[in-house]
Amino acid sequence: MSTAYDTLQTYLNLYINFKLKVLDARDMGLDKSASYQEEIKTYEDALNAHKKVGVSNKDRDFLLNEYREGVLMFNVSEQKIWSRAQEDEQAINDFYNKNQKNYSKPLNEVRGEVIADYQQNLEENWLKSLKQKYQVRINENELKKLARL
Template sequence: MWAYKKSHNGNMSTAYDTLQTYLNLYINFKLKVLDARDMGLDKSASYQEEIKTYEDVLAAHKKVGVNNKDRDFLLNEYREGVLMFNVSEQKIWSKAQEDEQAIIDFYNKNQKDYGKPLSEVRGEVIADYQQNLEENWLKSLKQKYQVRINENELKKLARL
């Protein structure tokens, strides 16, 4: 709820469908963070250095009215955001930039969707290929990590 309120200007009242959509995005984010931790990305020296720098900057620029709980949430959000970015770079973005044969294969498999030569729709093909990589990755993460949503609690939150 902290993340939802923060990204929606503190608004607690929302429709069930909107809250459910947000929850699904949040779950996908958390699954990617778990995968990054499983890969040991949170142990890398560059990650540790980046987090330390952020913590130092945050400490140097203490905001008036930010309590320790909010600060801890903010730090955790930053840590997880960096992990999600780093794992996404490895699992999606780099693959789409480095594996020319995979892009050609994806285009050939889905050529009917484009109707033009690869040279004319390359950007669209790469975007679709990245989307495909992400969907497959999330599907595998959801098989690896069991996620259950308490629908009754979600409905209660939607009524706030």
Template sequence: MINSKPLSSKEFMWAYKKSHNGNTPSDYNDLLSYLNLYINFKLKVLDAREMGLDKNTTYQEEIKTYESALATHKKISNTGKDYDYLLTEYKEGVLMFNVSEQKIWEKAQEDEQAVDDFYRKNKQNYNKQLSEIRGEVIADYQQKLEEDWLKNLREKYPVKINENELKKLAKL
């Protein structure tokens, strides 16, 4: 559950199998590791919705274009759970990309002072001057921004994992 809203175990397993070439979970720890990635993804999507990014006209047009493309290609029936999961995955993926762009990538690219400050605070981790390794420092700064963002999201939106359900899924 995220913020008291249940996540579908069927949708979760669909996503897991899709990212693991159709394979079922090898063990509980593997499934738990993927679940944490999945939860982070869902938290970012929730944040994007809270920011109103799903109301953005460009976003809505992109989703309509994707739905039209799906209907045209007919690679998947536009009814049933697979279609719903695929469409949800796309919608949420675009939202996650858009919110990450605002919260992480643009911030790291546009805030020179923050990158400089990050470099100075972490200078012991680097053997070269900032001008020589700026790309590496920006990547590390983006990682720090994401970690802080996820920490804040987990504080803002309570996450509860049903261990018994996860154990059942690991045995499927």
């Protein structure tokens, strides 16, 4: 395959992962929380206050949607990955012990690396479960056509 195809496929996978996380956040009701609603309202008010001449409502709506989804993705990632990795000492110890062959030093010396690896593991498992829950199909022929453009 070409470099253009590989680049496009990498970007598409990142986009799919992002959208899956947003779907999960909505399923969890994170978009209904008062703090989320307040943050979105504040951003929308700021957008309206700084409305630039020539910016269409379509562009404004696009920006607002991107912000909404970005905040949802951040909030769900915080709950599912970052907070868990920072707060669950037993899980960090278990992960270190299970993967000790990957570390040449004691846990107290490589704690940051172990936490980063544990977060990566949590995210991979989460995405795997999301891809089972939400079936995603990629039209490979269309992707190849796009890569040739």
